[in-house]
Amino acid sequence: MIVHRLSLQGFRNLEQTVLEPDPSVNIFYGQNAQGKTNLLEAIWLFTGARSFRGAKDSELVGFQAEKADLSLSFTAGGRLQEAVLSIREGRRYARLNDVPLQSPAGLSGEFCAVIFSPEHLSLVKDGPSVRRAFLDEAICPLRPRHAAILAAYHKALIQRNALLKDIPHHMDLLDTLDVWDERVGKLGAAILHARLRYLARLLPKAERLHQSISNSHEQAAFRYESAKGLQNVLDDPGRHASEIEQALRAAMRERRRADLETGVTGVGPHRDDLTISVAERPARSFASQGQQRTAALALKLAEAEVLTDVMGEPPVLLLDDVFSELDGSRRDYLMHHIDGAQVFITCCDPQELASSAGAVFSLSNGQIRRGFHAS
């Protein structure tokens, strides 16, 4: 996947610009708060996802602008494509090759990128919901139905939980619980099945990458963890969706009394975790900053490798300030490993990276200029 041209108008603090990046490594350097992350965010939005910083659409429009217009021409599968995004009145609108899309999510799987930013340390540091979201977001470009199944599952869960709370006051509602168990079980099993198939590809790559980035000094282990009754079934990645559904329904039956007491559904993909350990200890509690960063980076690079396998070409890599906490050998590995993909890297000091770059751009107060410029 190669970006040929990006044009921006009214986006965050970036000045109106047309950027023609190199097909290899592009370095964007500048002092803090000049717009480097904003530029990566602009490219990322063409994946159809929301901002990786969790920003609302309205926050993407420049303070002095009424709307933002972005366009991207890129090659995917050997075909030149043109995507256009317009952000106005707090919403994003997308077109692909002049055809309006129902929603920007329609770009998912068309333009593929993987972003790694300082926020991704949360993959290791924060709670299970961050890792569940990582898995589901990584699956979406490969399996377009996944987003709709997730939405339906969460809707069904809300309804089941409301019913669980009502039943103690209206015992006659108990019979209707079976209907929701069936729906939650079916959708939950579809999510689990997709996650397991994805993890079977992702985790061997992540473990190998982790070992390589750390120069074989450290070994990481990643494990999908679910409720007790389900774990045995999930530990076998070859399980059919129907077997997973049976196991999930059995686990739900076992927990029904507890669910009725607490008013929440205590088992299912919304409760699972992808645990990460480094040198056989939980990374969340024991790993250093550099080790945590390495584990998160291994997961994100593995995500890019899975996309490459499935799509037949590497996704665009967006690396925001990725080198700042890595030691020399980890940086070297990374620069070497990303060979082959088009890469956009931001940094404050370009000198160490410049020799491997196809193009260098300076960023100052929202203005992007090709080459080195004194700030």
Ligand SMILES: Nc1ncnc2c1ncn2[C@@H]1O[C@H](COP(=O)(O)OP(=O)(O)OP(=O)(O)O)[C@@H](O)[C@H]1O
């Ligand atoms: N909607 C907006 N309109 C105008 N400016 C904005 C908008 N949103 C953010 N900014 C400004 O953009 C600047 C931040 O840009 P960005 O996050 O890209 O910085 P950066 O160059 O990546 O910095 P660092 O090296 O510190 O990460 C801030 O000064 C911020 O106030």
